[in-house]
Amino acid sequence: DIVMTQSPDSLAVSLGERATINCKSSQSVLYSSNNKNFLAWYQQKPGQPPKLLIYWASTRESGVPDRFSGSGSGTDFTLTISSLQAEDVGVYYCQQFYSSPCTFGQGTKLEI
Amino acid sequence: EVQLVDSGGGLVQPGGSLRLSCAASGFTVSTNYMSWVRQAPGTGLEWVSVVYTGGNSYYADSVQGRFTISRDISKNILYLQMNSLRAEDTAVYYCARGVSTSFYWYFDLWGRGTLVTVSS
Numbered sequence: 001d002i003v004m005t006q007s008p009d010s011l012a013v014s015l016g017e018r019a020t021i022n023c024k025s026s027q028s029v030l031y032s033s034n035n036k037n038f039l040a041w042y043q044q045k046p047g048q049p050p051k052l053l054i055y056w057a058s059t060r061e062s063g064v065p066d067r068f069s070g071s072g073s074g075t076d077f078t079l080t081i082s083s084l085q086a087e088d089v090g091v092y093y094c095q096q097f098y099s100s101p102c103t104f105g106q107g108t109k110l111e112i
Numbered sequence: 113e114v115q116l117v118d119s120g121g122g123l124v125q126p127g128g129s130l131r132l133s134c135a136a137s138g139f140t141v142s143t144n145y146m147s148w149v150r151q152a153p154g155t156g157l158e159w160v161s162v163v164y165t166g167g168n169s170y171y172a173d174s175v176q177g178r179f180t181i182s183r184d185i186s187k188n189i190l191y192l193q194m195n196s197l198r199a200e201d202t203a204v205y206y207c208a209r210g211v212s213t214s215f216y217w218y219f220d221l222w223g224r225g226t227l228v229t230v231s232s
Binding site for chain 2 (some may be wrong): 031034036038040042048049050051052055061093095097098099100101102103104105106107
């Protein structure tokens with residue numbers, strides 16, 4: 001199985017500041033034939049299910065604010081929130097869908 | 113409205129059985145890759161099972177042989193039959209709609225989850 005490792009485990013950021021979450025996969029999730037990275041990011045708020053934010057490592061899901069952005073390729077990926085808002089508090093997960101079983105990172109808890 | 117409503121969780125003894133349901137509205141279960149994903153208390157997410165549009169189903173090693181995923185096309189409902197339950201199956205179970213890619217899926221729609229507790 002591909003192991004997804006996120007860092008840090010928790011992060012405290014001031015309102016309006018930038019938040020950066022990292023995700024590393026144990027093997028590449030880049031498919032060379034189409035040059036796509038099979039990686040997604042989710043946000044989970046307390047008591048709620050996960051919500052899709054980003055797929056193909058950098059494509060924002062419809063309706064997701066543009067302060068959320070994804071980057072990276074191969075085995076190293078980053079989720080950036082450019083200007084933290086109060087409603088962004090929660091746990092963030094990365095997921096690879098390149099290999100079966102699809103696997104998630106352990107999560108990064110984002111606090112104000 | 114496009115949504116998933118999962119139900120059927122509860123308290124069950126080790127070795128017991130439970131069937132979870134996930135009612136879909138606003139789209140058709142049978143034309144999508146539908147999965148169950150679970151989250152043990154205070155931990156991360158674990159994919160459990162998927163049913164493809166053609167009806168083929170696949171399972172995580174941890175539940176293979178004990179869990180069965182199915183769907184009722186007429187009712188637009190996804191199920192997860194869980195047998196021989198163990199303490200380590202305790203989790204919130206989410207049904208989720210998968211977006212098909214060249215390989216596997218990411219999940220663009222999730223139910224609110226149903227809690228399964230396995231304990232004597």
